[in-house]
Amino acid sequence: MEKETGMTRTVLITGAAHGIGAASARMFAESGDDVVVTDIDRDAAATVADEIRAAGGTATGNFLDVSDPEAWQALSRELRAANRPPAVIVNNAFFQVGGAAHEQTEDDWSKQLSVTLSSVYRAMHTFHDTLTEARGSMVNVSSVHGVLAWAEQPAYAAAKGGLISLTRQLSVDYAPHVRVNVVLPGAIQTRQWNHQSSEDRELAGRQATLQRLGTPGEVASVIQFLASDGASYVTGASLLVDGGMTTTLGA
Numbered sequence: 406m407e408k409e410t411g412m413t414r415t416v417l418i419t420g421a422a423h424g425i426g427a428a429s430a431r432m433f434a435e436s437g438d439d440v441v442v443t444d445i446d447r448d449a450a451a452t453v454a455d456e457i458r459a460a461g462g463t464a465t466g467n468f469l470d471v472s473d474p475e476a477w478q479a480l481s482r483e484l485r486a487a488n489r490p491p492a493v494i495v496n497n498a499f500f501q502v503g504g505a506a507h508e509q510t511e512d513d514w515s516k517q518l519s520v521t522l523s524s525v526y527r528a529m530h531t532f533h534d535t536l537t538e539a540r541g542s543m544v545n546v547s548s549v550h551g552v553l554a555w556a557e558q559p560a561y562a563a564a565k566g567g568l569i570s571l572t573r574q575l576s577v578d579y580a581p582h583v584r585v586n587v588v589l590p591g592a593i594q595t596r597q598w599n600h601q602s603s604e605d606r607e608l609a610g611r612q613a614t615l616q617r618l619g620t621p622g623e624v625a626s627v628i629q630f631l632a633s634d635g636a637s638y639v640t641g642a643s644l645l646v647d648g649g650m651t652t653t654l655g656a
């Protein structure tokens with residue numbers, strides 16, 4: 406059973422100042438949820454929250470470096486004091502350094518795993534009780550890179566693959582009260598693609614059977630679905646949101 410409909414849920418989203426996280430924040434707020442817009446980009450998180458409130462929604466912008474256990478504790482104290490216990494957590498933040506394994510330093514490797522994978526452990530460690538109390542859910546943001554390899558992204562691949570098995574594990578350990586699911590986006594038009602050449606963007610578009618990059622909103626709507634009553638019998642699931650990229654050998 407999900408929390409009764411009609412009650413305001415608090416939804417905490419990490420990496421919500423830009424891209425898929427920001428689109429998710431707007432979408433949850435539009436359907437009446439109270440959104441905690443967290444990010445290391447404090448100003449941009451505040452701007453997203455300001456825009457949500459200006460549109461009639463409920464949100465705050467909160468600093469959260471997902472790699473810092475103490476920052477999770479500080480946010481937990483703040484949200485509990487404000488009677489905003491998260492019923493839904495969307496783990497979306499990531500950090501990526503390119504380069505083959507021998508080119509990556511210990512620090513590069515550790516930071517990527519900490520931000521992208523261990524942050525999900527921290528989220529559950531910190532808020533398992535509020536998710537359980539709310540009969541809530543967690544949605545993790547992996548990638549098609551969790552099931553296929555592209556050149557010179559070893560820590561990203563390890564973290565994104567790890568998110569798929571960690572999701573399955575958490576869905577077992579916190580059942581029956583908390584549902585835990587993961588989405589695997591393909592190429593989504595966010596600022597991440599601004600650094601890529603137009604040839605690479607076009608190739609990624611052609612590799613999707615839908616013949617284009619996705620939009621942040623097209624991932625946000627799937628995240629929102631997984632956190633909704635409509636997905637009340639879905640847990641431990643990995644859902645591709647890749648426009649068909651991984652269904653064929655591509656362009």
Ligand SMILES: NC(=O)c1ccc[n+]([C@@H]2O[C@H](COP(=O)([O-])OP(=O)(O)OC[C@H]3O[C@@H](n4cnc5c(N)ncnc54)[C@H](O)[C@@H]3O)[C@@H](O)[C@H]2O)c1
Pocket residue numbers: 419420421422423424425426443444445446469470471472497498499500520546547548549589590591592593594595596597598
């Ligand atoms: N864009 C794509 O093509 C694509 C494809 C597959 C998966 N994804 C996944 O989607 C998610 C969102 O990516 P995006 O494309 O929207 O990128 P983005 O750069 O627009 O957003 C990522 C956000 O994470 C924040 N962030 C970085 N380090 C952080 C930290 N330590 N603590 C908290 N926040 C931190 C950034 O400030 C930023 O706001 C990521 O998990 C990414 O791996 C994206």
